[in-house]
Amino acid sequence: MEKHLNLTLKIWRQKNAKAKGNFEAYKMTGISTDMSFLEMFDVLNERLVNDNIDPIAFDHDCREGICGACSMVINGRPHGPKNAITTCQLHMRSFNDGDTITVEPWRASPFPIIKDLVVDRSSFDRIMAAGGFVSTNTGSAQDANCTLISKEAADESLAAAACIGCGACVAACKNASAMLFVSAKVSQFALLPQGQPERKKRVLEMVAQMDTEGFGACTNTGACSAECPKEISLTHIARMNRDYLMAELC
C-alpha cells in the first residue's frame, strides 16, 4: 500500500567538467512510495525551478530499464540498493521514512563528468567501433535459417547481448575496469557461428581500445556483475580472457 516518506537527499552538484563539485542537501517531504526514484528527482527539480535554482542534471530517457542512460550511484551502489534493476526502475518503496540518501555520478576517469550526475560515456562507443560488430554489409546475407544455432548457444548469447551499456560495471569496480562490458559483446559473438571469422581480431582490437581509453585492469572481485542491472555473468570475462589468450598465441 502507498505510504509517504520524509527524506534527506545529498546530491553531487558540479556546474561543469572543470568546476569543483560538492554535495548539496535537500529535504523532501511527502514522497509517495509508488513513485520511482527519478520521479522523486522530477519533484525536486520542479521545486528548484520554482525557487529559481538550476535543477539537477541527470541522464535518463526510456525510464523502463532498457536504454541504459540513467546512471546514479545511490548510497554507494550503482543503480541503488536493489539487484538487477536500473536507477529508473528503483521505486521509493525500497526506502524508509527518515532515510538520508546520497546520490553521486559514475566515478571513473574514462567517464568524465559533464554536469552534476551526467557523465560522458563515449569511450564505450569507441570500444564498439574498434571491433564490436560482425562485418556484414546490408543485402549480402543468406536465408536466416541456413545457419543452425542451438537453443543453448542462442540463449547464452542473448544473456550476454542483454548488456545495456550503462557503465554500472565500471562505476562499481575499484579499478574502473570495463571488462564486463567488453566481454559481454565479445562473448555474444564468440558464441555464435556468425562471430567466428573475426573472433580473434575482435577481442584484440576491443581490448586494445579499452586500454587506450584508460579503463583499469580486472582483479576478479566481481563487483561489476553484482551491480549489473542485467546480471551479466562473470563467465563472459572468463571467455574473453580465454579468447584473448588464444588470439595472442595462435
Place this chain on the structure above:
Amino acid sequence: MTTSKLDSKIPEGSLEQKWSKYRSTVPLVNPSNKRSLEILIVGSGLAGASAAASLSELGYKVKVFCYQDSARRAHSIAAQGGINAAKNYQNDGDSTYRLFYDTIKGGDYRAREGNVYRLAEVSSSIIDQCVAQGVPFAREYGGLLSNRSFGGTQVQRTFYAAGQTGQQLLLGAYSSLQRQVGSGNVKMYARHEMLDVVNIDGVCRGIIARDLTTGKLERHFGHAVLLCTGGYGNAFYLSTNAMGCNATAIWKAHKKGALFGNPCFTQIHPTCIPVSGDHQSKLTLMSESLRNDGRIWVPKKHEDAKALQENRIKPNDIKEEDRDYYLERRYPAFGNLVPRDVASRAAKERCDAGFGVNKTGEAVFLDFAFNTIRYGTIEANKKGIHNPTEAQLIELGRGVIKEKYGNLFDMYQQITGVNPYEQPMMIYPAVHYTMGGLWVDYNLMTSVSGLYCLGEANFSDHGANRLGASALMQGLADGYFVIPYTIGAYLSKEIGTKPISLDHPAFVEAENAVKSNIDKLFAIKGTHSVDYFHKKLGLIMWNKCGMARNATHLKEAIVEIQELRKQFWSDLRVTGTADEFNAELEKAGRVADFFELGELMCMDALNRQESCGGHFREEYQTEEGEAMRDDENYKYVAAWEYFEGNKWEMHKEDLIYDNIKIAARSYK
C-alpha cells in the same frame, strides 16, 4: 482528389512487380561520386542507424545526429515483443501477400497499397540481415528460428529475442553503424539536437544543430537530409515513449514546407501499467506478446468491481462464471489477439461502464492462470509425471511463463510491487505510437526536395492503426532496404552540386532564427516550469483527442491549447543559460513544438468525420460500439501544409485500392 503537391510516385505495373522493377531501373550513383556526396541523418534508432550503416557501406559520406549520449540509446531499444516477416517458416499459410493484406486491413484501409506491399516484400531480408549481424533471435531446439503470434493476424510470423527484440535489433544496427564510425565513413554527433532545416531555393541543403553539452549552435551541409526521429506520442505528456522523444525535427521541417500526414492517427496500446498518481512521468508497456498467453477480463457484476476498487477482495476471489472475458465474448475469431485499437476501446468501454478493477477504476485484468495450468500440463506430460497435483502444475507452468516473459514480469513487479505470477496483471491503454508523421512519397522523400523521412517519423505504412511487431519491420525496411535504392534517384542528379558554404545567407539566417527562438524562451522569465505546461497540454490531448473523440471536445481542445500556449509564452520559466548543458531549455523547445502540433492533431481529428483504426469519433459508431468508417468521403491521406501564424491548409491524397477489396474490418 489528389492535389498536385501530392504525387506519391508509386511505380506503374502490377503490385508484385512495382518494387523489383523500380530497383532495376532506378538511376545509380557510381562509387567515386558517392564519396563526394554527403548525407545528414537525424536520429539513430532503427531507421536512422540502419540507414546510416547501409548508406555508408555504399560509400556515401554520412553524419549522424542524436540527442542521447550514444546512438545505442534511441527508443527503438524499448520495443519488446518482436518483428514481423513473411518467412512462412511455420508452414501456416503466410506469404508476402498475406502480410501485405493483414497490414492494410489492420490499418483500417488508410495506407498505400504500393508502400505496404514493398514493406511485406523486404520483410524477409530484414531477418536475414539481422541474423548475419549476430542478433540472437529465439531458437527452437533444432536450431531454427522461433516464431510467435501477434495481434491482428492468424499466422505465426513474429521473430523475437525474449522480451527485448527492439534492443537486440537496435544493437545490431548500432554495431553496424559503429563499424562505419570506426572506418571513418560516418561521423557521429551524439548529444546534438537538430533545431532547424536549411532550405535553399526550395531544396533541403542542411541543418542547424545544438551541441547539448556546450550549447553551441552548428551548421551542417548535406546533399540530402534524412529525418529518422521517431514518433510524437509525448504530445500527450504521458506515453510509453522515452522522456526525450520529441517532434521538434519533423515539426521544424513541417514549418519549412514538409507536409504533415494524418497527424491525428495515434495508437493507444491496450496493455500498459496503469497510472499510479500525479507524479507519473511515463507509462510502461507490457508487451503485446503477453496477449498470446494472457486472458483479459473484468468482473461481470458491478458489486465485484466495486469491491476490487476498494481493495476489499482479491481478483482470485471472483468465481470463473462471474468473470467477463470481454474480448473473447465480443470477438470470438480473434479473441485476446484483436488489434490494438480494438482491444483498447473495449477496455475503455468496460471501465467507463464501471467495471474497472483498480482504485481509479481504470484498469482491467490480464490473467495468466489458465495458460499456466495448460503449460504445466504439457511439462508434466513431457516429464512423465502422472496425476500431477495442481500445485505441481502451477510450478511447472510458471517455469514456462518465466522463460517466455520473465523480464516483463520482473518489470511489472518492480513498478507495481505486485507479483504477477500470483495475481493477474492490471493493465490499461496508453499512448504508444503515432501512425501519422511527415508525408512522404514512395521514395520516402517529403514534399521538400532532398528532405527524407524514415521510420515512425513518417506517415507511410500503417494507415490508421499499426499492427504489433510492425514498427521494427518498417524502421529497418526503410533504413536497410528502401532508402539505399530510392536516394539514388535523387542523388544521381546531385553529383554536380558542390558543398555549399556554411556562410551562405540561408545558413546564417536559419541559425539566427534558432538563436532568437532560444533567447525568446529565456526572456519570458515567468513563474512555471516546462513540465507544468507539458502536463496540462497532455491532459487536454488525452481527454479530448485520445481514445475517443467528438466534435465538441475537439473544438474545445483547440481553444484550450491556444489559451495554454499563450500562457506558455508569457509565463514560462527556463533556468540557466543557453551556453551550457541545460535540460530545461531542451524541454522548453520541444514542448513549444508540441503545442503547435497538438493543435494540428485536434484539427485533423475534427476534420476526419469517421472512425477508423486508432481514430475513434464517438459520433460514428455502430449500435454495438464498433467503428464506422466512411470510405466514400474519407478514403484519403490528409496532408497539412503550414502557413505562418499556425494556419494550415489540407491537401488530399486519394487512396486507391486495386488489389484489395475494401471491406468492413471485422475480427468477430
